[in-house]
Amino acid sequence: MLGLLESGKSTLFSAISGKEPAPIGTTAIEEAIVPVPDERLDFLAELYKPKKITHATIDSLDVPGFTFHDEHARAAAARLIEKIRTVDLLVLVLRAFEDPAVPPYRGAVDPARDLTELMTELLLADLQLVTTRIGHLEKDAKKPSKSQTYDKAELELQKKLQDAIESEKPISAAVETDEQRQIVKSLGFLTLKPVVVAVNVSENRLSDTFQFSDIVDPDAPVVTISAKLERELVQLDPESRAEFMADLGITRSATGKFVNSCYFALGLISFLTVVSGELRAWPIKKGTTALDAAGKVHTDIKRGFIKAETISFDDLKELGDEKKIKAAGKVRLEGKEYVVNDGDIINFRFNV
Ligand SMILES: Nc1nc2c(ncn2[C@@H]2O[C@H](COP(=O)(O)OP(=O)(O)O)[C@@H](O)[C@H]2O)c(=O)[nH]1
Numbered sequence: 419m420l421g422l423l424e425s426g427k428s429t430l431f432s433a434i435s436g437k438e439p440a441p442i443g444t445t446a447i448e449e450a451i452v453p454v455p456d457e458r459l460d461f462l463a464e465l466y467k468p469k470k471i472t473h474a475t476i477d478s479l480d481v482p483g484f485t486f487h488d489e490h491a492r493a494a495a496a497r498l499i500e501k502i503r504t505v506d507l508l509v510l511v512l513r514a515f516e517d518p519a520v521p522p523y524r525g526a527v528d529p530a531r532d533l534t535e536l537m538t539e540l541l542l543a544d545l546q547l548v549t550t551r552i553g554h555l556e557k558d559a560k561k562p563s564k565s566q567t568y569d570k571a572e573l574e575l576q577k578k579l580q581d582a583i584e585s586e587k588p589i590s591a592a593v594e595t596d597e598q599r600q601i602v603k604s605l606g607f608l609t610l611k612p613v614v615v616a617v618n619v620s621e622n623r624l625s626d627t628f629q630f631s632d633i634v635d636p637d638a639p640v641v642t643i644s645a646k647l648e649r650e651l652v653q654l655d656p657e658s659r660a661e662f663m664a665d666l667g668i669t670r671s672a673t674g675k676f677v678n679s680c681y682f683a684l685g686l687i688s689f690l691t692v693v694s695g696e697l698r699a700w701p702i703k704k705g706t707t708a709l710d711a712a713g714k715v716h717t718d719i720k721r722g723f724i725k726a727e728t729i730s731f732d733d734l735k736e737l738g739d740e741k742k743i744k745a746a747g748k749v750r751l752e753g754k755e756y757v758v759n760d761g762d763i764i765n766f767r768f769n770v
């Protein structure tokens with residue numbers, strides 16, 4: 419979770435994690451494991467009455483805010499930016515709320531401007547990385563060595579990436595093949611990462627929509643949310659929460675939708691298991707095979723994999739219970755290569 423100072427990152431982080439927000443001025447990165455809401459688990463819980471319910475989770479970081487007012491502030495921002503090269507997703511939090519008590523960045527609330535500034539800094543950070551890398555590779559590619567061919571190929575690619583950034587395009591626009599992606603994967607380019615934009619609005623502007631397709635990838639989800647309101651909501655007991663929401667005329671908290679957008683932007687889906695009293699959602703990348711999904715649950719299950727007994731959640735919801743599913747012939751026995759779908763309920767058959 420990245421953004422300018424006082425855009426509401428810590429407040430939003432607190433809303434999704436239930437942790438106390440970091441005080442303004444903290445320089446440490448906070449971490450929390452955030453459960454991913456899943457209505458399917460609620461439905462299945464009714465049906466199976468499990469002893470335990472385990473949601474999929476996202477590991478989330480709250481990064482102290484940046485300003486780019488001067489060289490000192492930019493150097494501090496650059497240091498923080500270096501620390502987040504290993505993350506899989508960037509959530510860019512933008513201030514759109516009006517509040518005289520919280521002075522806005524550069525004297526005016528302007529989410530599009532803030533996003534542009536953030537993207538520029540991310541591009542600069544990547545440009546620096548590319549330039550350093552090119553410097554090393556130019557030396558290495560001259561020396562005859564085992565990796566010389568590879569170094570030359572990487573050098574060519576890095577130069578292409580440099581050109582892209584210099585014309586203000588993100589690295590993601592210049593990396594075209596899986597092979598190229600593989601080459602640059604370990605470098606942690608920020609502008610190669612998927613992005614979710616969270617626009618932090620005042621409570622009376624929840625129905626505003628924003629689009630920033632000229633600044634970020636047009637496919638990046640843009641979520642309108644009031645961080646302050648969401649934080650207040652999680653602090654209430656269910657009854658007062660319902661009352662408060664009714665007063666505001668809202669039916670759903672936006673936090674769940676926001677976390678789901680992040681999960682989706684990460685390319686994750688869930689398969690579900692009900693084993694010895696535990697109902698559980700397992701996060702996997704789209705395209706994961708049944709064999710690898712089995713490995714998520716336990717390496718023994720992967721090793722001894724026989725079949726994945728699979729029913730789809732939608733079928734179960736429609737028909738009501740497993741008996742009817744069986745009667746309708748909707749239990750599938752899938753093999754190792756089966757590509758798991760979102761909402762598959764899987765019972766792995768395996769040998770130990
Ligand atoms: N009015 C209003 N104030 C907010 C909202 N979100 C955050 N704030 C306030 O803005 C200040 C900065 O918030 P914080 O989450 O610490 O920002 P960060 O620097 O991005 O982590 C705090 O005083 C918050 O109470 C919001 O949605 N509405």
Ligand SMILES: [Mg+2]
Nearest residue numbers: 427428482483
């Ligand atoms: Mg903060």
